[in-house]
Amino acid sequence: MSNTAVATSSGAAVLEDVVKHFKSGSDTVHAVDGVSVAIPRGKLVALKGPSGCGKSTLLNLLGALDRPDSGRIVVDGADVSGLSGAAEVAYRRDKVGFVFQMFNLMPYLSAIENVMLPMELRGEPNAQGRRTLAESLLSRVKLAPDRHRRRPTRLSGGEQQRVAIARALANDPSLILADEPTANLDSTTGEQIVGLLRSLASDDRTVLIATHDNSIARQADLVVTMRDGKLVGRDEG
Amino acid sequence: MKTLRWAARALLRAPLRAALLVGVLGVSIGLALIMITVDGAFDERLDEIQSEVGTTLTVQPAGSFGGGFILRGGFGPGAGGGPNAPNAGDTADGADTDADAGQATLTDEAAEAIASIEHVTDYARTITALYSGDELVAGTVERPGNSPFAGNLPEGGRPILILVTGTDDPTELSSLGVQNAEITSGRTFEVDEGEANVAVIGEGLAEANGLVVGDTFSVNEAEVEVVGIYTSGTQFGDNAMFLPLDTARALFDREGEVDAISVRVDTAENVSATAEAIRETLGEDVADVTTQEATFDAISAPLADAADSSRIGMIAALIASAAIILFSVAIVARQRIKEIGILKAIGASNWHVVGQMTLETAFVAVIAAVIGALATFPLAQTVANGLVSDPTIQVGGFGRPGGGAAVQAVDGPGSNLLGEVDVAVSPEVFGYALAIALGLALVATLIPAWYVGRVKPAEVLRYE
Numbered sequence: 001m002s003n004t005a006v007a008t009s010s011g012a013a014v015l016e017d018v019v020k021h022f023k024s025g026s027d028t029v030h031a032v033d034g035v036s037v038a039i040p041r042g043k044l045v046a047l048k049g050p051s052g053c054g055k056s057t058l059l060n061l062l063g064a065l066d067r068p069d070s071g072r073i074v075v076d077g078a079d080v081s082g083l084s085g086a087a088e089v090a091y092r093r094d095k096v097g098f099v100f101q102m103f104n105l106m107p108y109l110s111a112i113e114n115v116m117l118p119m120e121l122r123g124e125p126n127a128q129g130r131r132t133l134a135e136s137l138l139s140r141v142k143l144a145p146d147r148h149r150r151r152p153t154r155l156s157g158g159e160q161q162r163v164a165i166a167r168a169l170a171n172d173p174s175l176i177l178a179d180e181p182t183a184n185l186d187s188t189t190g191e192q193i194v195g196l197l198r199s200l201a202s203d204d205r206t207v208l209i210a211t212h213d214n215s216i217a218r219q220a221d222l223v224v225t226m227r228d229g230k231l232v233g234r235d236e237g
Numbered sequence: 238m239k240t241l242r243w244a245a246r247a248l249l250r251a252p253l254r255a256a257l258l259v260g261v262l263g264v265s266i267g268l269a270l271i272m273i274t275v276d277g278a279f280d281e282r283l284d285e286i287q288s289e290v291g292t293t294l295t296v297q298p299a300g301s302f303g304g305g306f307i308l309r310g311g312f313g314p315g316a317g318g319g320p321n322a323p324n325a326g327d328t329a330d331g332a333d334t335d336a337d338a339g340q341a342t343l344t345d346e347a348a349e350a351i352a353s354i355e356h357v358t359d360y361a362r363t364i365t366a367l368y369s370g371d372e373l374v375a376g377t378v379e380r381p382g383n384s385p386f387a388g389n390l391p392e393g394g395r396p397i398l399i400l401v402t403g404t405d406d407p408t409e410l411s412s413l414g415v416q417n418a419e420i421t422s423g424r425t426f427e428v429d430e431g432e433a434n435v436a437v438i439g440e441g442l443a444e445a446n447g448l449v450v451g452d453t454f455s456v457n458e459a460e461v462e463v464v465g466i467y468t469s470g471t472q473f474g475d476n477a478m479f480l481p482l483d484t485a486r487a488l489f490d491r492e493g494e495v496d497a498i499s500v501r502v503d504t505a506e507n508v509s510a511t512a513e514a515i516r517e518t519l520g521e522d523v524a525d526v527t528t529q530e531a532t533f534d535a536i537s538a539p540l541a542d543a544a545d546s547s548r549i550g551m552i553a554a555l556i557a558s559a560a561i562i563l564f565s566v567a568i569v570a571r572q573r574i575k576e577i578g579i580l581k582a583i584g585a586s587n588w589h590v591v592g593q594m595t596l597e598t599a600f601v602a603v604i605a606a607v608i609g610a611l612a613t614f615p616l617a618q619t620v621a622n623g624l625v626s627d628p629t630i631q632v633g634g635f636g637r638p639g640g641g642a643a644v645q646a647v648d649g650p651g652s653n654l655l656g657e658v659d660v661a662v663s664p665e666v667f668g669y670a671l672a673i674a675l676g677l678a679l680v681a682t683l684i685p686a687w688y689v690g691r692v693k694p695a696e697v698l699r700y701e
């Protein structure tokens with residue numbers, strides 16, 4: 001079995017025979033159906049596949065927003081699949097950064113407040129430090145300074161997604177999970193966002209983008225293809 | 238502290254939602270507070286009324302109802318009737334003290350027997366007599382325009398007879414049986430004046446005869462000194478004279494007789510039982526025992542009704558505010574399910590989210606409570622007045638043996654009792670308000686606590 005090979009290979013994230021089923025009415029949806037894969041560290045990885053093939057479910061499992069029915073998920077050497085309580089909260093807060101298709105910023109907070117939020121949740125005591133860091137993160141995602149104090153409703157989609165990326169970076173996580181981050185953006189903006197995400201992948205930070213868009217997949221270091229909850233391809237870029 | 242700041246921020250950033258919540262909740266908390274305040278005022282007033290009228294009962298010779306209550310206008314319910322005084326209609330005929338000579342009276346032994354009954358704290362014996370001699374002139378009585386029995390009065394200021402009451406507990410004005418009466422000059426009797434020729438006379442009588450404190454006048458050929466002058470605020474009441482019991486007995490030739498015994502009972506609850514005990518002791522053929530319960534009930538009926546309404550209102554308002562806050566918190570939680578999901582996805586604990594929502598609710602509740610409490614000050618009295626139905630109509634409607642109702646109506650103690658339910662809104666109302674608010678906030682915490690734990694970010698943030 002390839003399981004053993006996967007488990008021994010070093011990676012930012014390692015999945016071993018991960019299964020996640022959903023019950024909808026009398027049917028059971030095999031959203032993730034026995035996936036084993038190693039995500040290499042420091043790379044931009046694209047998780048490709050048609051809508052409904054289980055990409056979001058897999059990302060949610062990796063981000064501990066959901067728990068697998070069976071299988072093991074190891075991120076940075078730590079088992080994620082069985083997390084609960086304070087450990088689960090700390091993992092979501094410190095180890096991963098989520099970027100969503102719908103941006104999902106807090107509506108009543110300004111851009112910079114949204115970025116400071118994960119730092120405050122972590123308990124960073126230095127208010128000035130939080131602000132300075134948030135400012136620099138917003139500059140890094142190239143949000144114009146005059147936008148820093150605007151609320152999400154007064155930002156464009158691309159700007160909101162930049163804020164969301166800055167927020168994902170707030171606690172310097174080793175894994176960025178981006179679920180269709182460009183699906184609600186025009187193609188030019190989408191390309192800019194992908195470029196931005198690409199620039200985030202580094203020695204100690206892995207970026208995993210779920211997408212059904214081939215043009216995005218083309219920019220990835222590694223493309224993992226899914227269909228009907230199963231892994232069907234793995235192509236080095 | 239951080240959570241507190243966040244809660245305040247969340248509220249301030251959604252001012253419309255916050256204002257709406259505060260408004261709705263403020264109204265219901267205010268209503269509850271008003272009802273609490275009014276209810277408290279009613280209860281207090283009911284207790285007061287009960288203590289004023291409720292602990293006295295009157296013992297009179299059997300079959301003596303229907304006596305001259307009218308002549309004793311201005312006497313409180315505690316005084317009882319003057320059983321041997323002729324009816325009002327007779328007064329014009331110049332009836333004198335001998336008119337009642339044939340009627341039974343009570344005795345000093347009866348009074349002593351009463352004194353030994355449990356719960357009796359005190360008693361006062363009185364005799365009443367009408368003075369019709371010519372040594373004194375009675376004051377004139379004008380026909381009160383709104384009196385239901387004005388027709389019984391002598392026309393346009395004709396003199397009426399002077400009511401004389403002998404009493405054996407004369408040291409306090411209240412025990413003279415004159416409620417609402419005030420000594421305007423001089424004093425009441427002293428303990429050692431039981432047989433002295435002294436009198437406390439009404440203002441009307443004093444004026445008609447040019448008497449001031451220290452003057453003497455004759456009554457049935459005896460010289461009596463004026464030691465005090467009182468006013469009861471009514472012309473009848475002020476046309477009367479009080480003498481020590483034994484002095485009155487001597488001057489009116491009523492040795493050993495007692496017309497009425499006014500008995501004080503320790504608490505209002507014991508009045509009925511004590512009345513029964515007195516009936517048993519003296520025998521129903523000897524004594525009629527009347528309590529003030531009927532009076533109390535009649536006087537307080539509108540107030541008791543109002544107190545009931547206010548209590549129901551209070552409970553309803555409290556339930557309403559609880560429902561409102563639960564409902565709105567539930568709605569807010571549902572509305573903000575995505576926010577909750579985001580917070581949890583980026584690493585907020587359930588406790589953090591619940592804490593923030595609870596504090597938001599608590600803020601809203603406290604602000605609403607303060608507004609509600611402030612609204613209580615101007616509104617409570619209005620609500621209280623609205624709840625008590627027109628007192629004069631109610632009071633005129635109750636019946637009492639011996640024309641008591643009429644006395645009340647002239648005198649208006651009933652309307653005084655009711656009309657002046659003073660709703661003093663105390664600063665305590667803020668304490669209640671805070672208690673309600675925090676209680677509600679606490680209850681309202683249960684919803685997010687239950688709800689937030691169940692929010693799965695993967696589900697609420699799902700997008701297809």
Ligand SMILES: Nc1ncnc2c1ncn2[C@@H]1O[C@H](COP(=O)(O)OP(=O)(O)O)[C@@H](O)[C@H]1O
Pocket residue numbers: 022023024029030031049050051052053054055056057058695696699
């Ligand atoms: N919470 C859920 N309850 C029921 N079915 C779900 C749930 N989440 C996902 N699914 C189903 O699982 C399958 C995979 O969904 P998803 O992971 O969102 O696919 P993708 O992101 O690739 O479009 C779909 O058929 C979807 O309807």
Ligand SMILES: [Mg+2]
Pocket residue numbers: 052055056057179180700
């Ligand atoms: Mg998806």
